[in-house]
Amino acid sequence: MAIARYSFLFICLVVVLINSHSIIAQGDGGAPTPSDDDEEFSEFIDDEEEFPEREETSTTDEDTGNDFEDTDTATENDDDEFLKDEEEFEGIGEKPTRSKSPQQPQLEYAKVPVHLSSKGWEAFSTEILIICGLVVYAINFFAGKSTNSRLAYAWYDSARELLEASFAVVGDDGTGKEIQHGVLVKDSESIYSLWCTGRLGCKGMLVQLKLKKRHDLISVMSGILKPKMDRIVITVEMTDEDMDSFVFAVVPRKNASKMQKDLQDLSFFCPDKRSGEKYGLSNSYSILSEFPEIAETMLPSQVTKTIQNFSEIFESLHFSDQYVEPRDPNEEKDDKSVVQISKKVLMFTLTPQKKSTSTIRTITSLEPLMKMILFYIDRVRKCKLGKEARQKAQLRRAKLQETYLKQSHAQRQEAAQQRREEKVKAEKEKLMTEEDPDKVRKLQEKEYKKQLKKKNPKMKQMVVRGF
Helix, strand or coil, X not given: CHHHHHHHHHHHHHHHHHHHHHHHCCCCCCCCCCCHHHXXXXXXXXXXXXXXXXXXCCCCHHHHHHHHHHHHHHHHHHHHHHHHCCCCCCCCCCCCCCCCCCCCCCCCCCCCCHHHCCCHHHHXXXXXXXXXXXXXXXXXXXXXXXXXXXXXXXXXXXXXXXXXXXXXXXXXXXXXXXXXXXXXXXXXXXXXXXXXXXXXXXXXXXXXXXXXXXXXXXXXXXXXXXCCXXXXXXXXXXXXXXXXXXXXXXXXXXXXXXHHHHCHHHHHHCCCCEXXXXXXXXXXEEEEECCHHHHHHHCCHHHHHHHHHCCCCEEEEEEEEEECCCXXXXXXXXXXXXXXXXXXXXXXXXXXXXXXXXXXXXXXXXXXXXXXXXXXXXHHHHCCCCHHHHHHHHHHXXXXXXXXXXXXXXXXXXXXXXXXXXXXXXXXXXXXXXXXXXXXXXXXXXXXXXXXXXHCCCCCCCCCCCC
16 A cells, blocks of 8 residues: 555656656746746655665666565555554444434325336226227228218119100209219218209209218117118109199108198198008008099009009109298298298109118119109199189189288287387396486386377377368
């Protein structure tokens, strides 16, 4: 240990000497002024001069051996003295004393998050259920959307040739200036429509494919409890000159009362129901006709045979010159448009669904029913009422128009009475919230004068002048 100290001091001394010689060896311009650092190292320079110079003498191998023995004994003696020195080991082996605080803080263990606990995947059960639900919903959406699209285009491909042979324009969407052909409009993921025009006796024909909402998982699940069916609704709008005044319908027997309640033309012009057996149909259909001769004309043998062959698909037909679309019960009533405009239409409803065959196979086998619809367009155009039947039809429609006017007048009066009541209620509320007594008194006097004016009869004053 002593050798290490001496060697360290020797190295420091050599560094100091080198620095001092470099300072002395500077240029001839004069000696630099001694700085504070030079004064600090001046003591070391003086001590170096006191050491005598060593004489170089030749040493033999024996002398070198004695020197190594002397150094070993010297190091051992130095180590003994170092171990006996108590100051070198001061503070070693003593235990540090800790200051005892009067109140030691209690340790609080942090709660481990659920996702870092040892439960594993059980901690993510809610997230897994949500992700699985979203995946199932997405799969059902794309699968249902694809199914509805295939059904719609399968029907269009099967009926396209017949429609193009019967109408000048098939599939015009009405968006462009030029007439388009072959466009099946997609109104939503479950509703497709096709517009056809250019045939004698009618303005046009609108085909609506109202398919099940297969893309909606909630609708699919509710359909398990309450089954729904695909529907094809075909509406032919006739011209005023080519359709006479009559109402006729063939509807399912179980839905006849409901349709009479919902549709005002059936409830007003066709109060009586007849069984379908009288006209060659099954007992599951009811015949609603304004005139008996119309039912005989509209149900020839070829039509009844087609309906019987497709009894699972054919649902109803409805011919009317006073057709008004049923109002939505959630829709707000508009007092200004009580009298609705009627149209002359032929409506057909089909349900392309059989128990024994698939839907896509059933929907492509509707050509006989489409030919029946085209047959009815020409049949209605040629059907004319007799003189007595035409007079009865005109009287009934005039009576219906009078009923509409009375209903509209009553509704207008009811609306006006409601507005007056609201105005009186607002004036009373204004009177109750008024704090100024003078204004309250003036309002009361004004209201009193109004009441007196209403009670007293209006008198006309006549002035007689003398001649």
